[in-house]
Amino acid sequence: MVIDYFLSPEQKLILEVTERIGKEYIAPYALKWDEEETCDPRPLKALALADLFGLFIPKEYGGLGFGTFENCLVIETLSKYCAGVATTFAASGLGAYPILIAGHKGQKEKYLPQIAVGKKLCAFALTEPQAGSDAAAIKTTARKEGDYYVLNGIKQWITNGGVADLYTVIALTDPKKGARGASAFIVEKGDPGFVIGKKEKKMGLRASTTTELFFSNCRIPKERLLGREGMGFIIAMKTLDLSRPGVGAQAVGLAQGALEVALNHARQRVQFGQPVYNFQAVSHTFAEMAMRIEAARALVYSAARFIDSGAKNISAASAMAKAFASDVAMWVTERAVQMMGGFGYMRDFPVEKMMRDAKCLQIYEGTNEIQRNVIARELPKFLKPLEIG
Amino acid sequence: MRFMVCLKPVPEPGTVKVDPKTHTLRRESATLILNPADRYALEAAVELKEKVGAEVTAVMMGPPNAIPLLKEAYACGADNIYLLSDRAFAGSDTLATSYVLSLAVQKLGPFDLIFCGKVSIDGETAQVGPELAAWLNWPSVIWVKDIRPAQNGFEVVRLTDEGEEELEVRPPALFTIEPEINDPRPPSIKRLLEMLTREVPTLTAEDLDADPSHLGLEGSPTRVLDVFTPTYEEKKEILEGPAEEVVEKLVSILKERGLI
Amino acid sequence: MAEGVAIFAEWAEEGLHPVSLELLSEARLLADELEDKVQAYFLAPPDKETQAEILIRHGADEVFYVFHQCFEDFLDDVASHILAKMIRENSPEILLFPATARGQALAPRVAGYLRLGLTAHCIAFEIRKEDRTLVQIRPSFGENVMARIISLTKPQMATVRPGVFSKAKEDPTRTGRIKKIPLSDEEVKSALHIFKKHPRKAPKVDLAQARVVIAGGRGMGTKEFFAKLYELAELLEGAVGATRPVCHLGWISEEHMIGVSGHTISPKLYLGFGISGAIHHLVGIRNPGLIVAVNKDPEAPLMKKADVAVVGDVREILPLLIRRLKELKGESHEA
Numbered sequence: 001m002v003i004d005y006f007l008s009p010e011q012k013l014i015l016e017v018t019e020r021i022g023k024e025y026i027a028p029y030a031l032k033w034d035e036e037e038t039c040d041p042r043p044l045k046a047l048a049l050a051d052l053f054g055l056f057i058p059k060e061y062g063g064l065g066f067g068t069f070e071n072c073l074v075i076e077t078l079s080k081y082c083a084g085v086a087t088t089f090a091a092s093g094l095g096a097y098p099i100l101i102a103g104h105k106g107q108k109e110k111y112l113p114q115i116a117v118g119k120k121l122c123a124f125a126l127t128e129p130q131a132g133s134d135a136a137a138i139k140t141t142a143r144k145e146g147d148y149y150v151l152n153g154i155k156q157w158i159t160n161g162g163v164a165d166l167y168t169v170i171a172l173t174d175p176k177k178g179a180r181g182a183s184a185f186i187v188e189k190g191d192p193g194f195v196i197g198k199k200e201k202k203m204g205l206r207a208s209t210t211t212e213l214f215f216s217n218c219r220i221p222k223e224r225l226l227g228r229e230g231m232g233f234i235i236a237m238k239t240l241d242l243s244r245p246g247v248g249a250q251a252v253g254l255a256q257g258a259l260e261v262a263l264n265h266a267r268q269r270v271q272f273g274q275p276v277y278n279f280q281a282v283s284h285t286f287a288e289m290a291m292r293i294e295a296a297r298a299l300v301y302s303a304a305r306f307i308d309s310g311a312k313n314i315s316a317a318s319a320m321a322k323a324f325a326s327d328v329a330m331w332v333t334e335r336a337v338q339m340m341g342g343f344g345y346m347r348d349f350p351v352e353k354m355m356r357d358a359k360c361l362q363i364y365e366g367t368n369e370i371q372r373n374v375i376a377r378e379l380p381k382f383l384k385p386l387e388i389g
Numbered sequence: 390m391r392f393m394v395c396l397k398p399v400p401e402p403g404t405v406k407v408d409p410k411t412h413t414l415r416r417e418s419a420t421l422i423l424n425p426a427d428r429y430a431l432e433a434a435v436e437l438k439e440k441v442g443a444e445v446t447a448v449m450m451g452p453p454n455a456i457p458l459l460k461e462a463y464a465c466g467a468d469n470i471y472l473l474s475d476r477a478f479a480g481s482d483t484l485a486t487s488y489v490l491s492l493a494v495q496k497l498g499p500f501d502l503i504f505c506g507k508v509s510i511d512g513e514t515a516q517v518g519p520e521l522a523a524w525l526n527w528p529s530v531i532w533v534k535d536i537r538p539a540q541n542g543f544e545v546v547r548l549t550d551e552g553e554e555e556l557e558v559r560p561p562a563l564f565t566i567e568p569e570i571n572d573p574r575p576p577s578i579k580r581l582l583e584m585l586t587r588e589v590p591t592l593t594a595e596d597l598d599a600d601p602s603h604l605g606l607e608g609s610p611t612r613v614l615d616v617f618t619p620t621y622e623e624k625k626e627i628l629e630g631p632a633e634e635v636v637e638k639l640v641s642i643l644k645e646r647g648l649i
Numbered sequence: 650m651a652e653g654v655a656i657f658a659e660w661a662e663e664g665l666h667p668v669s670l671e672l673l674s675e676a677r678l679l680a681d682e683l684e685d686k687v688q689a690y691f692l693a694p695p696d697k698e699t700q701a702e703i704l705i706r707h708g709a710d711e712v713f714y715v716f717h718q719c720f721e722d723f724l725d726d727v728a729s730h731i732l733a734k735m736i737r738e739n740s741p742e743i744l745l746f747p748a749t750a751r752g753q754a755l756a757p758r759v760a761g762y763l764r765l766g767l768t769a770h771c772i773a774f775e776i777r778k779e780d781r782t783l784v785q786i787r788p789s790f791g792e793n794v795m796a797r798i799i800s801l802t803k804p805q806m807a808t809v810r811p812g813v814f815s816k817a818k819e820d821p822t823r824t825g826r827i828k829k830i831p832l833s834d835e836e837v838k839s840a841l842h843i844f845k846k847h848p849r850k851a852p853k854v855d856l857a858q859a860r861v862v863i864a865g866g867r868g869m870g871t872k873e874f875f876a877k878l879y880e881l882a883e884l885l886e887g888a889v890g891a892t893r894p895v896c897h898l899g900w901i902s903e904e905h906m907i908g909v910s911g912h913t914i915s916p917k918l919y920l921g922f923g924i925s926g927a928i929h930h931l932v933g934i935r936n937p938g939l940i941v942a943v944n945k946d947p948e949a950p951l952m953k954k955a956d957v958a959v960v961g962d963v964r965e966i967l968p969l970l971i972r973r974l975k976e977l978k979g980e981s982h983e984a
Contacts (some may be wrong), residue, residue: 266947437917483767484765510897511892515753515769523757528725530841547931552847553849554845556841556843558842559841613789615797619794625957627947632969635966636966638716642939648861648918649915
């Protein structure tokens with residue numbers, strides 16, 4: 001980190017513990033988990049024992065009571081070591097946000113303390129086979145039957161599918177109204193009619209698990225409804241607004257990791273009688289990588305602190321942080337591979353994994369094209385006509 | 390039940406300085422870390438506490454700048470933490486160190502079990518644990534890789550040169566812990582935050598009613614006379630250049646020598 | 650008046666531990682220099698006098714054979730009590746222990762009871778004639794140097810790893826005194842009760858005997874890459890060893906540690922990858938044949954000590970070497 005962000009003693013402490021988890025519980029195994037596509041419980045247990053699953057959960061519910069900014073610090077640090085593990089962690093946070101945003105006291109008291117201590121992992125289920133970028137096209141339904149809702153439908157590409165214990169699921173309670181007829185529900189692992197589908201084979205982020213979810217007459221008590229009927233889409237969008245800087249932070253950490261690995265290599269790799277870092281074509285590339293990473297970090301941190309200030313119009317800032325940082329991560333990781341030449345291309349070294357991992361960050365939690373739609377849509381709100389002359 | 394864990398601050402490898410006169414470590418100059426083996430001892434005590442219900446007291450003999458390591462021990466599950474610190478302790482060898490620890494046992498006890506790491510990464514003597522047991526006249530078991538509560542105390546599994554042995558142990562007893570026993574947890578951030586503003590109690594030689602003749606350099610029967618650098622004769626072959634050529638050359642040397 | 654160079658002769662399950670004969674050979678040298686006698690403390694089950702005689706034939710002048718059925722097992726508290734009592738009575742000048750599991754459990758307890766100095770894992774001894782002082786040599790704490798250490802108390806106690814000294818030669822004509830000391834049941838009461846033994850199933854990592862040792866250090870980078878050493882070890886029919894930091898990182902169990910608190914090895918071929926060569930590791934390599942070191946840093950101590958110093962990245966060299974050796978094996982199969 002070239003720029004000092006004046007972290008508080010508490011934030012420094014969080015960072016130190018996360019660094020340690022990265023070094024001791026993740027770094028030695030990251031390549032193995034990627035190779036074997038395993039979501040290992042050991043780093044998750046370490047994160048739980050360090051209280052990190054309670055990072056942004058209010059103290060009254062057993063959490064640490066921090067905010068988006070601290071969440072970004074943790075996700076960034078974990079991503080430096082393995083963006084896959086960071087995905088599992090961040091996606092659990094994503095799944096917990098709807099409860100924080102829309103849950104009533106009883107629901108919060110029931111679920112948040114268990115989430116905070118890492119006893120229950122979460123997942124967020126919005127995407128469906130025919131509803132990706134066009135999230136409003138979801139077809140999963142939730143029909144009210146007395147004291148129950150009955151869910152039917154398929155969710156696709158759900159991070160933490162099968163690993164999570166709690167799923168916040170967006171489903172239509174009034175299919176006629178489209179997106180405005182959507183509602184959010186908590187579905188628990190083991191609910192009747194709820195089945196986890198097959199594990200997807202991914203390009204990157206292979207230490208995290210992605211599956212389909214099937215609901216066939218899945219009956220859940222009506223107390224599992226979050227907020228009111230029809231609020232589902234608003235809850236989902238608010239959730240994504242809160243979580244997107246986290247994807248940006250993931251991108252910053254990943255890019256930082258690639259920079260550190262490649263820089264170390266370039267300073268030691270001797271060709272033509274000197275370290276390759278001495279060649280301007282190489283050193284300038286590193287300068288460019290470092291500049292872009294710092295710019296991305298500054299944007300992500302600013303967006304996160306903006307959100308934590310209680311600001312309302314956060315969609316554009318959140319989308320900018322996500323799209324900009326993930327584009328930087330893709331560029332930086334690709335350059336890192338190039339700077340390491342043949343070594344970069346080998347699976348013995350982490351940068352090729354980082355490059356594969358980076359690609360997903362441009363796609364999930366809203367593609368970067370969708371992020372630009374969001375930014376463009378929001379821009380007029382911030383626009384005051386400038387008159388000169 | 391009450392457990393004690395003995396912790397040692399050790400210099401992070403590469404940061405140590407040595408007193409040119411006494412050849413003892415100048416701990417105040419180094420970046421200190423918790424001796425890696427001691428983390429398994431702490432975890433073993435905390436896991437056993439979680440099983441049988443107990444109170445875990447962690448003590449560390451060291452300079453005041455080791456206090457963050459004790460806070461870390463608190464964050465990893467110790468209930469009480471104490472620093473044993475006094476200028477008079479400086480230069481202690483294992484006998485003098487185990488004497489001070491035995492005083493802490495008397496002061497803070499009674500304890501049912503004492504947990505020590507298997508070996509420290511600086512001194513590497515693995516002596517303090519059993520020596521402490523001798524000062525207390527307690528039984529000790531080294532290289533313990535499993536501890537279970539049993540009817541009259543505990544059942545433990547220890548490594549031996551021939552394999553493993555299962556023993557019944559009547560407390561009080563001291564164990565030195567094998568790293569394979571557990572997977573030490575990271576510190577709890579909640580407990581670390583609690584410690585941000587908390588003072589850590591320190592016990593001095595006077596607090597411990599120590600006999601000065603047993604302390605520090607004076608109380609240490611071993612002395613470092615001098616140090617020397619072993620010399621190696623230069624007879625070497627240096628292989629440099631592109632990896633493929635280097636490997637080819639190495640293989641031919643191994644062949645020549647009949648090693649492959 | 651203190652007299653005698655004493656060793657703890659270890660009873661291991663069904664006989665004398667071979668390290669006892671290594672300690673005897675060194676004790677004999679020290680005693681001859683001091684013009685003193687060699688004593689052995691031998692705690693064993695009854696009717697093992699023939700074992701005590703072996704000690705005499707290998708250089709002991711006096712054997713204190715303390716016997717009781719309980720010595721079938723190793724009970725830390727009983728053994729240390731008895732030994733401390735005998736040492737107090739006989740007050741030898743020097744007392745050497747093997748740094749075996751039993752020796753490491755026992756020596757510090759005895760030192761603690763008798764308030765004596767104790768030096769762990771010595772690799773050599775010298776006698777300072779003028780005051781009959783035992784100078785104990787071991788790697789110094791935290792420095793890449795050796796330290797000469799003395800003890801101000803007597804007996805001067807030290808432990809020595811198996812493999813450091815060579816075994817004493819047998820002399821069938823040697824005579825000596827065996828003092829048989831029976832113990833009462835009262836004297837052997839223990840807080841420990843051994844109720845089950847599990848002999849090691851897989852043969853213990855026999856680094857001490859290995860012809861080829863492949864060792865790795867922190868420079869290997871990751872546990873996964875470190876594991877590549879097993880592949881090379883299989884090709885060369887060698888054993889895998891490691892430096893202390895690597896064991897602490899959990900890349901490999903401590904059973905594979907070479908050096909101060911690990912194994913002492915004497916292979917025909919030693920291949921060290923990513924090892925800087927801290928003295929703590931180097932002292933574990935005794936009388937090696939060929940030492941090959943692979944390291945980026947040509948100034949690393951192991952590179953200085955090596956017969957063949959390969960300057961390069963282990964990540965490049967090791968996979969290439971494995972590939973090349975596999976090709977060679979393939980060739981020889983075809984031939």
